[in-house]
Amino acid sequence: MHHTRDAPATPLRRLCASVCVLSLSVAAPGARAAAALAPAAAPEAIAAQLRDAALAGHDIAYAWVSELTSRFGPRPTGSVNERQAAEWAAARFKELGFENVHIESFPITAWVRGTESAQITSPLTQPLVVAALGESPPTPAAGLEGEVVIFASFDALKAAPAGSLSGKIAMVARRMVRTQDGAGYSAAVDARIDGPGEAARRGAIAFLLRSVGTDNHRLAHTGTTRYVEGRVPVSAFALSGPDADQIERLAALGQVVRVRLYSSASYVQDAHSQNVIADVRGRERPQEVVLLGAHLDSWDQGTGAIDDGTGMAIITAAAKLIRDVAHRPRRTVRVVLFGSEEVAQPVAPHGAFGGHAYAENHKAELATHVLAGESDLGTDRVYSLGLPQAVMQGEFAKTALRVLAPIGVLAAPRAPQEAGTDVDPSVEAGVPAFALNQDASRYFDIHHTADDTLDKIDREQLDQNVAAWAALVWLAADSDVDFRKLPP
Numbered sequence: 001m002h003h004t005r006d007a008p009a010t011p012l013r014r015l016c017a018s019v020c021v022l023s024l025s026v027a028a029p030g031a032r033a034a035a036a037l038a039p040a041a042a043p044e045a046i047a048a049q050l051r052d053a054a055l056a057g058h059d060i061a062y063a064w065v066s067e068l069t070s071r072f073g074p075r076p077t078g079s080v081n082e083r084q085a086a087e088w089a090a091a092r093f094k095e096l097g098f099e100n101v102h103i104e105s106f107p108i109t110a111w112v113r114g115t116e117s118a119q120i121t122s123p124l125t126q127p128l129v130v131a132a133l134g135e136s137p138p139t140p141a142a143g144l145e146g147e148v149v150i151f152a153s154f155d156a157l158k159a160a161p162a163g164s165l166s167g168k169i170a171m172v173a174r175r176m177v178r179t180q181d182g183a184g185y186s187a188a189v190d191a192r193i194d195g196p197g198e199a200a201r202r203g204a205i206a207f208l209l210r211s212v213g214t215d216n217h218r219l220a221h222t223g224t225t226r227y228v229e230g231r232v233p234v235s236a237f238a239l240s241g242p243d244a245d246q247i248e249r250l251a252a253l254g255q256v257v258r259v260r261l262y263s264s265a266s267y268v269q270d271a272h273s274q275n276v277i278a279d280v281r282g283r284e285r286p287q288e289v290v291l292l293g294a295h296l297d298s299w300d301q302g303t304g305a306i307d308d309g310t311g312m313a314i315i316t317a318a319a320k321l322i323r324d325v326a327h328r329p330r331r332t333v334r335v336v337l338f339g340s341e342e343v344a345q346p347v348a349p350h351g352a353f354g355g356h357a358y359a360e361n362h363k364a365e366l367a368t369h370v371l372a373g374e375s376d377l378g379t380d381r382v383y384s385l386g387l388p389q390a391v392m393q394g395e396f397a398k399t400a401l402r403v404l405a406p407i408g409v410l411a412a413p414r415a416p417q418e419a420g421t422d423v424d425p426s427v428e429a430g431v432p433a434f435a436l437n438q439d440a441s442r443y444f445d446i447h448h449t450a451d452d453t454l455d456k457i458d459r460e461q462l463d464q465n466v467a468a469w470a471a472l473v474w475l476a477a478d479s480d481v482d483f484r485k486l487p488p
């Protein structure tokens with residue numbers, strides 16, 4: 001549905017008004033034949049038109065994430081909500097005119113949060129705000145209680161001798177650093193993924209983590225943990241930032257802090273997740289694919305609006321704008337909404353997550369996947385473009401940056417080494433990656449908390465993302481550039 005918004009002009013829109021002189025010639029089905037007779041505009045001009053159409057607020061993206069989060073709420077891996085959202089997305093893709101729309105299902109072991117609680121029991125009593133970490137096992141029905149041993153970093157925990165944590169609860173207190181590019185997350189998240197295993201190896205009965213997040217709200221940030229030899233060995237919880245502060249202050253006062261933990265999490269062994277695939281078929285070389293990924297599953301406490309409802313919405317809206325240009329791009333644009341991203345386990349039999357399932361099912365086609373990118377960092381604006389090394393210095397990059405500069409996108413200094421959890425198995429199989437890097441400064445205030453809801457979306461910035469994706473993906477799909485091959 002098309003709305004006209006009458007919000008006051010922002011700097012972004014004013015900038016656009018001064019440079020965006022073209023209007024998008026979107027063809028209605030009946031107009032397609034007539035439009036096709038007109039001389040085709042240069043790819044760069046069409047890319048600029050797509051950019052401007054997205055900035056004008058066609059609202060495909062917002063309507064998508066609004067309906068997704070309203071109808072299905074949280075979409076944990078393997079849940080009924082996740083499956084029904086996949087079926088809804090496939091039906092919507094068909095209505096929007098995409099081709100080759102289908103669902104590819106794969107088996108997983110699903111993790112289900114139960115009820116959970118935590119309290120300081122000594123030297124005072126105080127409730128704590130926690131979230132069980134994904135895949136972590138339940139506590140005994142009576143709960144677990146022990147003395148907390150605080151480590152300033154994950155490295156400090158790993159330096160503790162074997163057996164030194166017997167009967168105790170290990171806690172990593174490292175604070176995540178707020179950065180524009182999300183590097184603070186990469187630096188802190190190892191403790192969440194491998195902390196339970198390392199704590200158990202030293203005899204700990206449970207693992208506590210200061211939430212990997214940048215807010216000071218009394219909300220815990222969940223996230224997955226890694227299986228060790230087929231299971232997560234101890235119950236594991238994230239503490240809200242203020243609760244982690246409190247435990248640290250008590251310890252700094254010389255007190256022995258004891259905590260009681262409870263979780264009734266459980267597993268469903270014969271669950272399924274699924275990827276949803278939809279194509280805009282290329283007009284000349286349909287076997288060549290530009291792959292756009294985002295993930296359909298979400299954590300269970302919010303409604304997965306910014307992680308990753310907006311990513312799905314951005315790539316879908318961009319592909320829909322490209323589909324509606326009077327002539328198709330030369331290559332196929334493929335949208336994949338991946339299942340089971342949040343609990344991705346690297347090792348079989350738990351390794352069947354969406355990105356692996358896609359790379360496995362489409363192994364024979366990956367040689368003709370020309371480029372891949374993923375949108376999974378929320379809704380805030382794109383500030384830089386990373387392209388494969390092969391094209392960083394060439395005409396393609398210059399053209400793309402000319403189209404993207406008016407919306408504030410600069411060249412990233414390096415080619416992306418990876419593109420995201422969902423498309424990385426394809427990238428590891430040789431598909432070149434691009435990155436439209438988003439401002440992640442505020443993303444980790446909300447990420448993986450109960451606060452990940454629709455109202456957090458900045459619609460202006462959401463549209464800027466769609467503009468960047470539509471323009472860049474059009475240029476890649478309508479070109480014959482080889483993104484793999486370095487220039488001589």
Ligand SMILES: [Zn+2]
Nearest residue numbers: 295307308376
């Ligand atoms: Zn995500």
